[in-house]
Amino acid sequence: MQRIGVFVCWCGSNIAATVDVHAVAEAARHEPGVVFSTDYQYMCSQAGQNMIIEAVKEHHLTGLVICSCSPRMHEATFRKTAANAGINPYMVEIANIREQCSWVHKDMAAGTEKAIILAKAAIAKVHLNTALTPGESKVTKRALVIGGGIAGIQTALDIAEAGFPVDIVEKEPTIGGKMAQLDKTFPTLDCAACILTPKMVDAAQNENIRIISYAQVEEVGGFVGNFHVKIRKKARFVNEDVCTGCGLCTEKCPQKKVPNAFNLNMDNHRAIYIPFAQAVPKVAVIDPNYCTMLKTGKCGVCAKVCTAGAIDYKQQDQIIEEEYGAIVAATGYNPISVEKFDEFAYSQSKDVITSLEFERLTNAAGPTAGKLLRPSDGEHPHTIVFVQCVGSRCAANAAKGKEYCSKICCMYTAKHAMLVRDKYPDTDVYVFYIDVRTPGKNFDEFYRRAVEEYGVHYIKGMVGKITPENGKLKVQGSDLIADKQLHIDADLVVLAAAIEPDKSARPLATMLTASMDTNDFFTEAHPKLRPVESPTAGIFLSGTCQGPKDIPETVSQASAAAAKVIGLLSKNTLKGNPCVxxxxxxxxxxxxxxxxxxxxxxxxxxxxxxxxxxxxxxxxxxxxxxxxxxxxxxxxxxxxxxxxxxxxxxxxxxxxxxxxxxxx
Amino acid sequence: MEQNKMASLNTQILRMSGVNPRKCMRCGKCSGTCPAYDEMEYHPHQFVHMVETGDIASLLQSESIYKCLSCFACVERCPRGVEPAKLIEAIRSLKTRPVGQNHITPDEIPALLDEDLPQQAIVSALRKYMK
Amino acid sequence: MMKVSYFPGCTLKTKAKQLDIYARACAEVLGVTLEELPDWQCCGGVFNTSKDEIATKLSAVRALSAAGKAGQPLVSICSACHNVLKQTNAAMQNDSEFASHVNHYITQTGQGQMAPYHGETTVLHYLELLRDVIGFDKVKSCVKYPLTGKKIGAYYGCLLLRPSSVMAMDDPENPQILEEFIRAIGAEPVIYAMRNECCGGYMTLEEKSLAQKKSTAVLDNASSAGADLLVTACPLCKYNLDKNGQNPLPVVYFTELLAEALGIKEA
Missing domain, CATH: 3.30.70.3270 (Alpha-Beta Plaits)
Structure with missing residues (x-):
């Protein structure tokens, strides 16, 4: 027969306000096997835990029932307490009288009755508990980072710096992600490439980092400390070890009409290409959908001009299998397709662009060599309208758009507007906004500078319709402060499209058995206290795959995720869960x-x-x-x-x- | 007394329209898209705000309730699903239903006709403007 | 020969006979008989969105119910009729309070007594009949005189598309159905932004200047995009564009062009 002690927690007023804790302790006292029963204000406090240890010694308890919060909250705490008191940690049962009782009841009598029943159930269970001992498993001291944007790069660098080997799996032919496509970064206006590319090079040169580009995770097995992962490295038809990245092939290839995804299809590259000058790895890749040689067997120009002999038309996809102790998801984001919001005429006019396209149009390495020119006719635009919140902040049941705020648009739009006014003072710039959201260090100051120093016209209101006509974009919107409907003849319209998780995240989450929210953002283990971990052990989250973030926040989270990974990989063994x-x-x-x-x-x-x-x-x-x-x-x-x-x-x-x- | 009456009218408008004005996030897209904006004293976003704050009396007296074209652009484009046009329709119905409140009467019609005008226009106007 | 129930509406019987006559003739050629509902009444022209507005929607319910009884989908052509029928049908399906009020009226004994109705009938616009039942490929194969080289702008107006949650015909901001139709009859569609903006509607009675402004904006935008001709499904749109629009761009009913292409009407 067990000797059971029952400990009823008040949780301040969290439990005690709707549950009569004395009555619960009293009722428990009369259950068979219970030799001690008490209540206390904060059972999880040091004093509360000492009380438990004392009671175990004094009454020779063999089983404990703690009536308190959810086991998710403090089961581990009380198991440790039991161990300190000299009994097996698995001889503890939690009766959840907070989340499942006091918080959901308003009536004291009903709440108390239910708490007593929950306590009795836990007592009945603990009678049948047996001592359990967790097994141990070894930790593979290697990490996998999925996604090679700034988030993945930072996480990998930090893990590698701590001395652990890391693999970065990137689906594109180069690492760099979205940040590589940006021009300047807020609020300091340093050039994105200038601060990103050194990090890309660091990653490439770090002996602990292996970059597996143009690749995708195909299968994940195992568990924390011992993941087994299958990675498909797509054929790039160029031998990575031999190619010197000289780029001659990308100039000689006769197939010139391949949409350049890096420039968001605003210009073309050849069928063999290097995404951009600072690509890592700087290795050419052949697009098999366009390559004449791969399609018809006739051409071979790139192979002829390649002095290194790197071209390999027969290259096959390669499967890499590897063991990892920890996996970090850093799959990033994309702007949503704005075609569903065609009141803004994106699909009707080349001069209606998204903010990411605008980044390329102002980037020195972009399709216009950094000159801001209208895509339709290459003319300099004199009136530019920015529209905020396109597809963000929509009703949950709306047919299109996202319910959340995309968080980064207010700041990058202020940046775009400011840069235009700085470079082209003859240009009128209007920003239609619903709210300007600029919390962040030096963020609001930045936005105010756009208005006060650069003379950007901020209009509180939304655009309702854009009509391309005779080379102009007739913008019709509301100015809520002036109580007017505005009509602006613009040359260029820039839409701040909502952002959404990359499409690869959902299938990856399934492979990782990591949970996601309804928007396909990865869910964190705790929204405040464990923001960089997935609830699935051994899976960590870095960057925008967890929620919209700007670069400073992404980098912070990336390093935080790395710290968690390092903590895990520093252990030689992991205690398993004996509840198997x-x-x-x-x-x-x-x-x-x-x-x-x-x-x-x-x-x-x-x-x-x-x-x-x-x-x-x-x-x-x-x-x-x-x-x-x-x-x-x-x-x-x-x-x-x-x-x-x-x-x-x-x-x-x-x-x-x-x-x-x-x-x- | 007057306040009670207005409160009950407000409840009635919400029930008739099925609109919840609290969903509005004050973006003004409805007024940015409205083709009849310039003809209105109160604009679509103001209808929503005035119903939310209970200022029904001003709306009932305003000509703006007859200017809505029922084109549903505001309903379609509202990011929050507020449906301002339905609110305006409810207020207009409330106004024209009592005896003697018709905004247009059949006697006025003949003067407005021309030989090409489709019946549809007359029927629609009568439905919109009178009980 | 497939049969569908047909609700012509009052304007198609008077000012817009071309819309009606050619629609029927073309449907015959394409293998569908439009069977006019007996004793149909005017739809009212507009759907009053107030939930407690019952009486003005009864004629639409009667038409829907009659088609349902015949076991046929209900087809209409006029954008206004289609909008009223479709919105009334949706209200009968989804608003149980409204439906019970309506059924209380229509099931009462006496003249016009009917069985209760809950939105069972499928409501189709003539364009949907072409796209989803007949198929634009079939239409294309029946064309004898393709309108090759004609640049045609589709004018949707408001009522065909909105509210899209109910009308569910096409993307309300980037519709394609009329453009597909234009391609099927061998012409080239011209996309322009104002194709789904309001022509001024019934405001032509009270505020002619507004109708003039709106119609002119539509026509100007269409002609600047290169359209030689506009097609519409709505008599009131056609009236506003023709009479109130300050732009000579011609506007015709889409059924007239279909009839030309099928060789039913002289070009």
């Missing part, structure tokens, strides 16, 4: 139902010889659970038709005891 499945070999009939539902591949079968009651022997096929791989999800226990499969810490008889206690 176990099969009763006498009851198992080897039907394979459990293995079929196991998402972790933790169940195997073996033939075992059994001594039967009549002293004969018989060989039977039985299930075996690998406790290092099992994550304790319990799917097998439900699937098992004979009741052989059970989950430690959540055994069927424990659950039934809880149910019985509740229904009594």
């Amino acid at each position: 499945a176990q099969s009763d070999e006498w009851m198992c009939n080897g039907c394979s139902s459990c293995a079929n539902v196991c998402p972790y591949g933790a169940i195997t079968y073996e033939n075992k010889e059994f001594r039967m009651p009549d002293r004969s022997t018989k060989v039977r096929r039985i299930a075996k659970v690998n406790p290092a791989v099992c994550q304790g999800c319990g799917a097998c226990t439900v699937a098992c038709p004979s009741g052989a499969m059970d989950l430690n810490g959540f055994k069927n008889n424990q659950i039934m005891a809880e149910v019985d206690a509740i229904c009594k």
Whole structure:
């Protein structure tokens, strides 16, 4: 018979305001096996924990029931307390009388009644608890970073700096991501390339970093500390080890009409190309959809001009398999397609562009060599209208757009407007805004400078319709302060399109069993206290894949994620979760139902010889659970038709005891 | 007394239109898109704001309620799904329903006709402007 | 020969006979008979969005219910009729309070008594009939005199597309159905931004200057984009563009062009 102690927490007024904690402690006292019961203001405090330790010693307790907050909050705390008191940590049960009771009830009587029932259920369960000891698994001291934008680069650099090897998997032929496409960066206006490309080079030269570009993660297996990952490296038809990046092939290739994705298709490159001058790795790549040689077998110009002999038309996709201890998602974002918002005429006029296209149009390495020229006729625009919040802040049930604020648009629009006025003072610049949101160090000051020093016209209101006509863009919008409908004949319109997670994030999340929100942003383990970790152990989050962020914030989060990874990789072994499945070999009939539902591949079968009651022997096929791989999800226990499969810490008889206690 | 009446009218407008003016984030896109803006004393975003704050009396007296073309551009383009046109329609219905409040009467029609004018225009105007 | 129920509406019986006559004739050629509903009544021209507005929507419900009884989709051509029918049908489906009021009226004993109705009938615009039932490929294959070289602007106006959550015919900001139609009859569509803006509608009665301003803006925009001709499905749009628009760009009903292309009407 267990000797059980019950400890009821007030949680200040969180629990005590709607649950009569004395009554709960009193009711628990009369349950079978309970030899001690008390309540206290903050059970998780040092004083509260000491009280538990004292009680264990004084009353020789063998099992503890803590009536408090959710086990997600403090189960680990109280397990440690139990260990300090000298009893097995798994002899602790939590009755959640806060989140599932006091917070959802308003009526004291009802809340108290429910708290008592929850306490009784936990007491019934702890009677059947047994001491459990977690197994240990080794940690593979190598990290995988998925995505090679500024977030992925920073995370990889920090991990590598700490002495651990890191692989960056990047789906494009070069790392650099969105930041490589930007012109200047707010609020300091330093050039994006000038601060990014040294980091790209650092990554390439760091001996702990391996860049696997033009590649995608295809399969993820294993668990924290021991992930097994399959990566497909797409054929680029150029031998990476041989190509010197001289670029001769990209000038001689006769296929000149390939849309240049790096410049957002505003100009063309050849069928063999290097995305941009500072690409890392600086290696050419052939686009098989356009290459005449790959399509028809006739051409071969690039191979002829390549003095290094790097061209390989027969190159195949390559599969790389590797073990990792930790995985970081850094998959980034894209602007949404604004074609659904065609009241702004994006699909009707070349002179209606997105902000990212504007970045390329002002970038010295862009399609206009940095001169701001209208895409339609190459003329200098004299009136420019910026429209904010295109597709951001839409109603949840709206047919198009995103519900969230994209966060970066206010600042980059202020930057664009300021740069235009600085470089082309003869240009009138209007910004239609709903709210100007500029929290951040030196951010509001930056926006005010755009208005006060550079004379950008900020108009509180939204554009309703844009009509391309006779070479102009007739912008119709509201000026809510002046109480007017404005009509502006613009030469160029720039839409601040909402941003959304990259499309590769959703399938990746499925592979990682990492959770996502309805917008396909990765969910963090705790929105405030664990913002760079996924709830799935060993998976970390870096940059905009977790939510909209600017560069300073992305870099901070990237380093934070790296710190978490370093913490994990510094350990030689990890304690596993002892609450894993176990099969009763006498009851198992080897039907394979459990293995079929196991998402972790933790169940195997073996033939075992059994001594039967009549002293004969018989060989039977039985299930075996690998406790290092099992994550304790319990799917097998439900699937098992004979009741052989059970989950430690959540055994069927424990659950039934809880149910019985509740229904009594 | 007068205040109570207005409060009840407000409730009625919300019920008739099915519009929740609190959803408005004051972006002004409705007024930016409205083709009848220049004819109106109060503009679509102001309708929403005035109903939210309970200033129904001014709206009922304003000619603006007859200027809405029911083109639904504001409904379509509102990022928050507020549907200002439905609000304006409810206020107009409320105004024209009591006896003697028709904005147009059948006697006035003949003077407005020309030989090409489709019936549709007359029927629509009558539906919009009178009980 | 497939049969559909047909709601012509009052304007198609008087000022817009071309719209009606050619629509029927073309449909016959394309294998569909438009069966005019017996005893249809005027739709009212506009759908009053007030939820407690019942009586003015009854004629639409009667038409919808009659088509349902015949087991046929209800086709209309006039944008206004189509808008009223479609919005009324949606209200009968989704607004149970409204539907119960309406059913209270129409199921009462006496003249015009009907079975309760809950929006079961499919409402199609003639253009949807062409696109989704007949198919523009079939239309194309039936064209005898393609309008090759003609640059035609589609004028949607408001009522065909909005509110898109109910009308659900096409993308409300970048519609394609009329452009696909124009291509099917061998002409070249001209995209212009004002194609889904209001012509001024019934405001022509009270505020002619507004209708003039709006119609002229549409026509100017279309001609600047290079259109030789506009097509519309709405008699009131056509009236406003023709009479109030200060621009000589011709406007015709889309059914007239279809009839020309199919060889039913002399060009």
